[in-house]
Amino acid sequence: MFITPLIAAPMAGGTTTTELALAAQGAGAFAFAAGGYKTADQLAAHIAPLRATGLDFGVNLFVPRDAPLSARGVAALSAYRTSLRSTAQRYGAQLPAVAPDKDKVQDYWTEKMALLLADPVPLVSFTFGLASNEVVASLHKVGTRVAASVTNVAEALAAGATGVDALIVQHAGAGGHTAAFLPSKATPPDASGTLAQLVAAIGAAVSLPLVGAGGVSGPSDAKAALAAGAVAVAIGTALIRTDESGARQLHKDALADPFYNETAMTRSFTGKPARALVNEFVREHTACAPEAYPEVHFLTAPLRSAAAAAQDPRAVNLWAGIGWKSAQSGPAAAVVGSFLHEL
Ligand SMILES: Cc1cc2nc3c(=O)[nH]c(=O)nc-3n(C[C@H](O)[C@H](O)[C@H](O)COP(=O)(O)O)c2cc1C
Known part of the structure; x- marks a missing residue:
């Protein structure tokens, strides 16, 4: 499903610009458009250049709260x-x-789903909740593969039952919002244990391709998650300081500031x-x-x-994953290249 072991994670709120996704894609990573907070028109504009490359890419959406x-x-x-x-x-x-x-509380869900069904993309991933079996089936019908973000075995089993094609396994060391959607003993999710251990535990319970995410600060973390059974790893924080990232300069600077x-x-x-x-x-x-x-x-x-x-x-x-100290400035292609060189 992913022909490259490295994924540029979706980062909504401005960090994933079209330029960042294109740069990551151009350097050999699988790139995501970040659909969260965008209107359908904004999402369409964000997607168009990625579609124009003819390469595979994904679109990430937030599943809104239903009550x-x-x-x-x-x-x-x-x-x-x-x-x-x-x-x-x-x-x-x-x-x-x-x-x-x-509309804001629902994050323009209806309009964005209509867009993705009318103008299909290769892959859609969801976070903050599960898309229904019907939504997953409607995406499959237009030729789109579907991934769900999960943070533990219970969520992985629930996601598997909706018919998705892959799981994004997010460790609690990830920067930004947790993808967790089921009440758990550890709320917020607990960052003890490694991503590799979480991938192995979920891999033992569910037979779907797994993408490991969260706290991947360099190739050795990535290799450990791949060795534990992930088909690819996703990096977020490692890309925040790059030239193409739309994060605020003060956020980029804070990640390099020993004060934190x-x-x-x-x-x-x-x-x-x-x-x-x-x-x-x-x-x-x-x-x-x-x-x-x-x-x-x-x-x-x-x-x-x-x-x-x-x-x-x-x-x-100042969103940051536990590996923030390794985040480098410079072109995103250099960051992607430094991972891919060793994977
Ligand atoms: C600034 C920022 C924004 C994020 N926005 C999203 C998002 O829109 N959708 C999503 O599924 N995950 C989002 N995430 C989580 C990432 O997709 C990914 O799981 C995480 O960055 C991986 O952990 P790392 O930051 O330690 O590399 C975000 C993470 C960051 C740091």
């Missing part, structure tokens, strides 16, 4: 808004008073556990952040933008 926020969730969101006031004031940011509209010495899983920025460099915002707001994705994402967005505009990384979501 509205509970009354308890609404109350927790409001309390969280209050607790963010002084931080917002520091940056002159206005915290939105109302929750995001339904740890990452943590935090709901503080978006309401869903995500791994980031530990900065002041993570320290101050993780404990009281509610489980309310994507409402918290839209609540904190103006604050994060204002902090970034002020070149102040203290209140910016």
Whole structure:
């Protein structure tokens, strides 16, 4: 299914630009378009140059939450808004008073699925939840292969039952949001154990091609995951600092700044556990952040933008996987090449 052992992971929110995906693809990796947060029109524009290469590529979508926020969730969101006031004031940011509209909460799912069915792509991957058997079957019908992101054996079994063709096995050391969608004893998912061990455990339970992701900082981590049975490995954080990455410069700089010495899983920025460099915002707001994705994402967005505009990384979501210290600047092709050279 993947003719190359290296995948440029989808990174929504601006990091995966079309240029990054094209550069990774050109250097021999399998590239993903990051569909999360985009409207269908934006996604179509993002995909077009990748399609034009004639090479295989994937499109990643967020599976939206199916129920509205509970009354308890609404109350927790409001309390969280209050607790963010002084931080917002520091940056002159206005915290939105109302929750995001339904289209944003659903992440334009209906329109993006319609686009992918009308104008099929080689592969679609999902994260944050499972697409239904019907959705998977409709993609198969138009010739699209489907992958689901999972973080443990229970999720892998549930994903396998939807008829997908492959699993993205994401270890909790991954940068950005966890793909976890089932309640688990370890919430947020626990980063003990290696990616190779997780791949082996899931491989013993499910007979689907597995892509290992999370904390792959260099070729030796990649080789270990491949030896454990993965058909390919995906890298995200390793590409954030590259020239073609659309991450903010202050995010790229933070990844190379020895001031930061740890990452943590935090709901503080978006309401869903995500791994980031530990900065002041993570320290101050993780404990009281509610489980309310994507409402918290839209609540904190103006604050994060204002902090970034002020070149102040203290209140910016500095997504980073546990291997962040190895992330290199320079052309993405060089990073991809340095992995592929050894795989
Ligand atoms: C900035 C950033 C954004 C991400 N956005 C997405 C996304 O849109 N969809 C997705 O499935 N995974 C997303 N991820 C997770 C990656 O696809 C991948 O699983 C992860 O980066 C692998 O771990 P690593 O960062 O340690 O290499 C994101 C990761 C980062 C760092």
